[in-house]
Amino acid sequence: MTTGDLRSDRPAPGVLRLTLNRPAVRNAITLALQRELDSALAAAAADDSVRVVILAGAGDLAFSAGYDLTELAALTPAESAAAMAEREELLWRYLAFPKPTVAAVRGAAHGAGTLLAVCSDLRVGGPDTSLAVTAAKYGGMNLTWLLDSLIGAAHARDLLMTARNVSGDEAYRIGLLSRCSADVAAAAVELATDVAVRSPDAVRQIKSLLLAGPGRSLRDRYDRENVALRSMMADRSIEDMFSTFFAARVPAAESKR
Known part of the structure; x- marks a missing residue:
């Protein structure tokens, strides 16, 4: 267009x-x-x-x-x-x-x-x-x-x-x-x-944290990342977060049998 x-x-x-x-x-x-x-x-x-x-x-x-x-x-x-x-x-x-x-x-x-x-x-x-x-x-x-x-x-x-x-x-x-x-x-x-193809929420948080970083102490930046991470992961299970990883492991494990 x-x-x-x-x-x-x-x-x-x-x-x-x-x-x-x-x-x-x-x-x-x-x-x-x-x-x-x-x-x-x-x-x-x-x-x-x-x-x-x-x-x-x-x-x-x-x-x-x-x-x-x-x-x-x-x-x-x-x-x-x-x-x-x-x-x-x-x-x-x-x-x-x-x-x-x-x-x-x-x-x-x-x-x-x-x-x-x-x-x-x-x-x-x-x-x-x-x-x-x-x-x-x-x-x-x-x-x-x-x-x-x-x-x-x-x-x-x-x-x-x-x-x-x-x-x-x-x-x-x-x-x-x-x-x-x-x-x-x-x-x-x-x-x-x-x-x-990456998580849009994660990518947006990465950009936001990087933009807000300059001028802050290293500890402040560390804490801000951890707060954001905990917030994003609060309602997600390990199986959900690493579903692609687990799916890739299953065929590999089965192929060894």
């Missing part, structure tokens, strides 16, 4: 793929497109058939080149400030989306494209992938609050202060990409499917 500049499809059971569909401008993100993405995510959050969301860019050249500069140039200072404030909230909602997200980063990701990729739970790229946090080029800053937790302080300082392009191979080596494959689209679907 295609809705304006955002295309959606279901490439695998439990997986919703949302594609930024402006390939002629390297999938540059207008405010309308970002709002459309936010609405699609809100619908996906309420849809139990969706367990994982893939975010992709149309075409081979770019995941997204960032915010649409033509649109930005036409805004008055007041309109620009309002748009920036709204975009801050839209990006935060993407980060805090309760279900797992996978960014399929084929081609270039710059500016806001990199923001969306980094704010995804998992990232897949390939030999043609390049990422850059470009804010320092125009006197700004982005991702100082998150990037170091993904790739470490030294790499984060390098990328943020130089605003340089990082190849797919380097991004995978430093942990900016979760997977690296020549076929980014297929690898993203495979990864999303691996997540989609």
Whole structure:
């Protein structure tokens, strides 16, 4: 299905793929497109058939080149400030989306494209992938609050202060990409499917605990996990929790008779 500049499809059971569909401008993100993405995510959050969301860019050249500069140039200072404030909230909602997200980063990701990729739970790229946090080029800053937790302080300082392009191979080596494959689209679907078959409640709790972790003591994080675990397991028997394991053991045991 295609809705304006955002295309959606279901490439695998439990997986919703949302594609930024402006390939002629390297999938540059207008405010309308970002709002459309936010609405699609809100619908996906309420849809139990969706367990994982893939975010992709149309075409081979770019995941997204960032915010649409033509649109930005036409805004008055007041309109620009309002748009920036709204975009801050839209990006935060993407980060805090309760279900797992996978960014399929084929081609270039710059500016806001990199923001969306980094704010995804998992990232897949390939030999043609390049990422850059470009804010320092125009006197700004982005991702100082998150990037170091993904790739470490030294790499984060390098990328943020130089605003340089990082190849797919380097991004995978430093942990900016979760997977690296020549076929980014297929690898993203495979990864999303691996997540989609897991317990949706467990996966959501994992994401929630990880997001809430920074700044808390190690003991606090330990206790929060145990509280969540006890709550989830309270009404489940051992046989129910490990049914797949027990089912796999029975044929193996019988084959030895």
